[in-house]
C-alpha cells in the first residue's frame with residue numbers, strides 16, 4: 176500500500192532532523208523559502224515512503240503528517 | 244475488491260494550538276511539547292487541564308498548549324501549580340520547566356512540592372544550560388562543558404558538580420512517579436512518550452507527585468548543528484544522566500506512634 180508524508184512548509188524550519196532520520200532518505204531541503212525565511216524540506220522520492228513515521232516522530236516543529 | 248481507505252498514521256495533536264513554535268531550528272523543546280499534548284489527547288484531559296508555564300525559552304508554552312495556562316514567575320511553577328490543584332482538585336495540573344528554572348532559582352519549590360507529594364505533574368526539560376538568556380552555565384551543565392560563563396569548560400573545583408534532579412528527588416517519600424528520558428532517537432522519543440503518559444496517569448489516579456526529566460538539546464547555545472546536538476545528547480548528556488524510572492508508584496510510609 177502507498178504511504179505519503181505531507182510537509183507543512185510554513186511550520187518547517189529546515190533543521191533536517193527528518194532527512195537523516197528517514198531510513199529511505201527521501202526528504203530533502205528545498206531551495207524555496209517560507210515566510211519566515213527558512214528552507215523547508217520536501218519529499219524528493221515520494222514513491223519510496225513506507226509510512227514508518229519516524230520523520231514525524233523526530234520533527235521538533237510538528238510539521239509532518241503521515242498517511243498510509 | 245474492497246476500497247482501501249488511507250489512514251492518518253501520524254497527525255497534529257488537538258492539545259496543541261495552531262501557533263508555530265518560536266524555538267530555534269532543531270531544538271527538541273518542540274518534541275517535548277508534542278509528547279505532552281499527545282498524552283493529554285490520549286487520556287482525554289484537554290477540557291480539564293491547566294498548564295503552568297515557567298521562565299525560559301518555553302515561556303510561550305501558554306500560546307502552544309490548547310488548554311488553560313497560567314504563567315509563573317521564575318522557578319515558582321510548582322508553587323503556582325500547588326495552589327491551582329488545591330483549590331480545584333479535579334483539575335489536572337502540570338508545569339513545564341527548564342533546568343535553569345527548576346534546578347537553579349526554583350530548587351526549593353520543586354523539592355518541597357515533591358516532598359509534599361503534591362498531586363501535580365512536572366515536565367522538566369534538562370538542556371544543560373540557560374537557553375533563553377544566552378547559554379550560561381546551569382546547575383545541570385556537565386563537568387567540562389563549555390558555556391558562555393564557563394568558556395574553558397565547567398571546572399568542578401570552582402563551579403561544583405551538576406545536580407541530578409531525579410536521583411535527588413528519589414531520596415524523598417513524596418514522589419509517586421519519577422523518570423528520566425531523552426529525545427535523541429525515535430526509540431527514546433517513544434520511551435519519553437510512555438513516561439509522560441504515565442506521569443499524567445499517576446495524577447489522574449490521585450497517587451501523588453510525578454516528574455519526568457526530559458534530556459533535550461539546545462543546538463544554538465551548544466554551538467552544534469541539530470544532528471550533532473542529538474549526538475551530543477546521546478553520547479555525553481545521557482551518559483552523565485542515566486535514563487530510566489526512579490520511582491514507579493507511591494511509597495507506603497507508616498506514621499510513627501503518637502506517644
Ligand SMILES: Cc1ncc(C[n+]2csc(CCOP(=O)(O)OP(=O)(O)O)c2C)c(N)n1
Pocket residue numbers: 298299300301317340341342343344345368370372373374375376381461
Ligand atoms: C527572577 C528572574 N531572574 C532571572 C531571570 C532571567 N532568566 C530568564 S530565562 C532564565 C533561564 C532559563 O533557563 P532554562 O530554565 O534552562 O530554560 P531554557 O531557556 O534553557 O529552555 C533566566 C535566568 C528572570 N527572567 N527572572
Ligand code: SF4
Pocket residue numbers: 265266267270271272300370374375460461462463464
Ligand atoms: S536557545 Fe536553546 S533551548 Fe532555547 S529555543 Fe534555542 S535551541 Fe531551544
